[in-house]
Amino acid sequence: MSDDFPLRPFLPADTMALRDLFAQSIEELTVDDYDEDQRLAWAASAEDAAEFRARLGGMLTLVVHLDGEYLGFGSLKDNKTIDMLYVHPDFAGEGVGTAIADALEKIAGARGAKAVMVDASDSSVPFFERRGYTAVQRNSMPRDDQWLSNTTMIKPLADSKSKAPATAKPS
Template sequence: MTVRIRDFRDEDADDLYRITQAAIQRIGAQAYDAEQTAAWAAGHMNVQRFRERAASGAVILVAVCKDDRPRAYTLLEPDGHLDQLYTHPGWTGQGLALRLLAAAEDLAKKWQIRLLYTEASELAHPVFLRAGYELKHRRDFTIEGPSGPVPIYNYAMEKHVG
C-alpha cells in the first residue's frame, strides 16, 4: 500500500467529515458509551469547518492512497496544538496516524515550534505514546450532547520537538 501525506484541499472537506464521523461512531464506541459518542460526534457536524480552519491558519495534513482520496488526517494549529487526528475505521492499523504525526512534527520543526500538544481520546492516546508524546494527565470534563451535558474524558499529551 502506497500512502502519501499531502495538504488539505477544499474538495477534501466532505471526505474528512465522513472520516471523522465514522471514526467517532465506530472506533470511539469501543471506549466511550453511546451518549458520549453522540455528543462527541455532534461537535463535529459541520463540513465547512475544515475550510474555515484551513483559512484561519491551521494546516490539515491528509493521508491518501493511489486514488488521492483521504483515509486519515490531522490538524495542526500554528501554536503547536494538534487538534484532530482521525483515521477511517477501514484504515486503522495501517500506520497512517503515525505517518501523519511524523509529518506534523516535521512541519512544526520547520515553523520552529518547540512543543506539540494535544488532547487524545482513549483510543488515540496509545498512538501518541508510540509517536513519543508524554502523557501529562487525564482530563475529565463535559460536552454538550443532544440531551444536555455529557461527562467524557481524554488525555493531555505533549512532545518536545526541535
C-alpha cells in the same frame, strides 16, 4: 512508512468526505472508551459543514487521499498542537496515523516548535505513547450534554541544532 501515504494540504472540496471519515472514525475506533451518547456528541461537533471547513482550513491540515479514498487527516494548530488526527476505520493499523503525525511533528519542528502537544482521546493514548508523548494532565470536556475525557500529552522535539552532524575528527 510515511512514503506509502502521500499527504497533501486540505482543500475545501474535502469537507464532506472528511466529515464522514471523522464520524466513522469516532463511531468505530473509540467504541471501547466512549459510550454511544458520548460518540454521537463528539461526532456532532462536525455537523455544521461550514464551521468544520473553516476549522480545518484555519489550521495546517494534511489529508491522505489515495486512489479516490480518504484514509485519514490531521491538523496542526498554532504550530504546536495536534488538534485533530482521524483515520478511517477501514485503514486503521496500517500506518496512516503515523504518516500524518510524523509530518505534523516534522513541520512543527522545522518552524521552531520545541515540543508538540495533543489532547489525546482515551483510545489514542497508546498511539501517542508509542510516539514519545507523555501524559501531563487529565481533562473532562463538555460536548452537548455529554462529558468526554481526554489526556493532554506532550512530546519534546529534538533540537535541530543539536542534531547537526558532528565534524569528522582526523584519525
